[in-house]
Amino acid sequence: MTGIKDVAREAGVSVSTVSYVLSGKRSISAKTTDKVMAAVERLGYTPDASARKMRGMRNHIFALSAPIRGDINQAKYNAYFLQTAWQAKNRGYDVLLLTGEDAVADIRRVTQSNLVDGVVLLDIEEHDERTAQAGSYSKPCVAIGYPAEHEGCACVDIDFATAGRMAVDCLYSKGHRSAMFLRDNETDYDRGSGYVLLFRKALLERAEELGMTIHESSKHRDDRFDAAEFVRELRSLDERPTAIVNQANANVLKLVLQQLQASGLRVPDDISVLSCGTYFEGELMPQPITEMPVMPQELCSKAVDLLVDAIDEHRDIKGLVELSAPVMHSRGSVTKVGDV
Structure with a gap:
């Protein structure tokens, strides 16, 4: 049976180094960590397997992979x-937060060492290395998001493609034939944030199907957004949009609403505003905005339920996808135009 000495020999390091990599008790370089984890995988070594068998119990800990980025x-x-964390607590589990940049190595370290019983992935990108490598983890894994590669894990998310179509259908049914799309922070597009891309693609495709014109705002980053320039851009169009579809965060939208008011455009009398994929909980907006929000409570509850089911019932959840229908909260910022 493969032991820790075999792993050390295969990786060309000391036994203590292997122990530190698997336990996380000391900081080991990424290069050495990769060598050790590669040896673990090649040899099929399961750390602490005998001890866990003797204990006959789990750790009741989830790893929560949520890399911290500057934006x-x-x-x-x-x-x-x-x-x-709340949903895990209700099911008798604690949460270990993983925030490092080398997320895959972190997940392998805590799963191979049996430190955790399962993994939840947050902030999913369209092509996410964590989900692409999920089949190699030794524990069940659930992504809160819908990446392109997800064969090795389960996925729960809002159906953002449907949300994009719903946004267009809502405005079209109220007589709007031209809208301005207030883009999200450009960094999210650059790194391929999954839900941002899915929503935008569906929005533009549905508008084209209906013959509705969508004007996209100029690219921006949160710290350099110019609301006055956005409103000037909107007003300069030959066919002035009668609605704004917002994908930017609350701070950006607040600036836009203030600038609209300063320029004499009233919401919704002069222009409608529909916000999608945003989270205004606790945010003080200048006025109520009709929104299709993200739904943290519902999605996290689903993710934890799936993970506990996989652990307790030994259910194979790899490749499972559960998409929740988007919900629209009407708050009076979208109105009819024309003869509709």
């Missing part, structure tokens, strides 16, 4: 983290 939306990040 994160703190309101969303906090909501998903707290909801996952």
